Amino acid sequence: MEHGAAFITERLAPAHPPRDGKQTPMRGHPVFIAQHATGACCRSCLSKWHGMAPGKALTSEQQAQILLVLRSWIERDFGRTVPSTPAQGALF
Template sequence: MADVDTIFAALAKSAFRQRFHLPAKEQAYLRDKGLDIVLSHARDFVRLRLAAAQPHNDGKQTPYRGHPVFIAQHATACCCRGCLAKWHGLPQSMALTDTQIAYVVAVLERWLRQEMR
């Protein structure tokens, strides 16, 4: 796994990743539900959609809108196993460990906190 500060420095150089920000609807959802609830959703999404060695529909499993976590996943390159391998150094053909899942959620949390400011 990569160092989170290093990842965010690299993401800052990507025009594609920098275009993602929380729209008003997702900001309101985050405010209304609270960060703890949204992070519990993040853990569920990562476990259900990304943790398998070969997730169903990999590369297309993360919508671009509809939940703050989905947008955070695209902004931080945590949207599919290919991006996790390329940007975060997580092996693509092995199921994610609990430690790796916690890392992905921590990356998502950092981005969500930045968007809350």
């Protein structure tokens, strides 16, 4: 989930993220897959599916909400609890 928090901060939180709409790969990391599955992959999807207005930086509360959605999807999809940090155990 540390990676997920970093992805959100770097790729979604800015008001105008670089390469918006293309910043989240379709594969390669469980968080990327979860982002696409939950409509949290770009600012237009966040607006459409989560009501988070584009053109305005995400608040820390909104970022935490997105991370919770991603964690919930991953846990449901993989059927196990997700560690917050890599040191707490590998997801796979």
